[in-house]
Amino acid sequence: MTAAVPEPRPLSRQVPAEGIRLRGVFHTYGRGTPHEVTALRGVDLDIAPGQFVAVVGHNGSGKSTVAKHLNVLLQPTEGDVWVDGLNTRDPAARMAIRRRVGMVFQNPDNQIVGITVEHDVAFGLENLGLPVEVIEQRIDEALRLLGIEHLRHEPPHRLSAGQKQRLAIAGVVAMRPRYMVLDEATALLDPAGRAEVLDCIVRLNREEGLGVVWITHFMEEAVHADQVVVMEGGQVVMAGTPRQVFQQAEEIRRLRLDVPLVTRIAAGLRERGLPVPADAVFLEEVVQSVCRSASGD
Template sequence: MNIIKAINLVHEFIKRDEENNVVGITKALDNVDIEIKEGDFVAVLGHNGSGKSTFAKHINALLSPTSGTLIVDGKDVLQASNRLDIRKKAGMVFQNPDNQIIASIVEEDVGFGPENLGIPTDEIWERVDRSLKTVGMTEYRKHSPNKLSGGQKQRVAIAGVVAMEPKCIILDEPTAMLDPNGRKEVIEAITELNKKKNITVILITHYMEEVVNADYVYVMEKGKVIMKGVPREIFSQVETLKKHRLDVPQITLLAHELKQSGLNIPDGILTREELIDALLKASQG
């Protein structure tokens, strides 16, 4: 079953002068068709300005489409009466955790969302316990978020969304401000949420290594979906990705260059283990 379905989705940003005359229109989403199944881990890739973050904000009803259709868990985003429900079903994690963390103690911050939903106090603390455990932050529950690393702060922000028990979490470049260790922590936490809790994850990113384990990938450019498929299909097309100024995971690029130099190895190698296995087979063959 699809939890997200976008059909011919268009979003235009209209620029006006001081007298409110239209002086320019930017089409940030240009007839986008995207389907996301419940329980899937889907990555949306693209450069800055590709439309991927604009799409993310539509799922959470932070933006409304100019035209087209967007259904989130059976509800039409264009109907204003659906928006509160949609925000309960689709939680959002942003690039900078400091913009999302508001309390001075970790556990209070995680409990803030459920409290706003009117959840009874006993259940709030149960949700806080579960959410902190899910992202591996239980031992920091009494800490000040200001004393945490970037990766830890982002995990607290994710816990705050998880505590609201959404069916879907949209992460808009959640690792952009983190070092490699912080990025790894966050990706592990959201992969765990997806696999163990069956929460649908939509990861907006431009780090190719982060999407290797995704169920499906959409690539956007200038407001359009230009490629879609499972990671192996996408990363098998190294030259096409290069043409669109997009990277591929380093292992995939190394395997591609080895193949071009004459080694008999398959396209779309995604992990070090796969490359080692392919090299062993090539040496035996």
């Protein structure tokens, strides 16, 4: 008996011309094998151009599987993913989608290929067949945006871990993607390296309008996002601004996650009667309300 071949599904046109949209996305690894794992179970998600979205969730909740759907490293088993109106199931759109969505992973060593910083950034650009002057200009710009101009002639192995990750990001930024997906890009870095990389990404988002999907285990990093998406068991279980999401501390803990330290401190101060906002996520706002209360304002 031959297995039934599923009918190809029509490509829907009900999609925004701009932004990333996931609707009813399921993904099953190893379908039909004894190792079958359904990693995504009906994910709906919208990412506007220029938006900074943080994705958090316990190990195995499906974050990386979502990330890989955004630049066609994976395709939905069911449902659809559109990038600026292009469907990832459309073979003719694949290259255009990959140019729009840059990916950065945990380990920069896997993304660095050049013998010097400059050569590394040039690599992807040369593959695009761009003229030499354009390549030069894009290298200058990417190194400047990531604050590593002074390392231009260094071999990558001489860089610190944070500098290496910034180099990997520069290589992607030079390709001028509209969106960038960073899957635990700070996981292997020390606190200084983490701050370095996050600061660069926040600046690229705010000043250059780069859309960012920032996957992280560090709740402190998620407070910089416009939207925080919480995943559990292959589904989006919470979404909202950092204030809306982290205010629901009990629910966050039930999902085996932490709320940011500042939010915990704010809750502790409120319990002791200080008028600290219940949705505080930044240290400065907590300090200011404590000072106001101490000075009797």
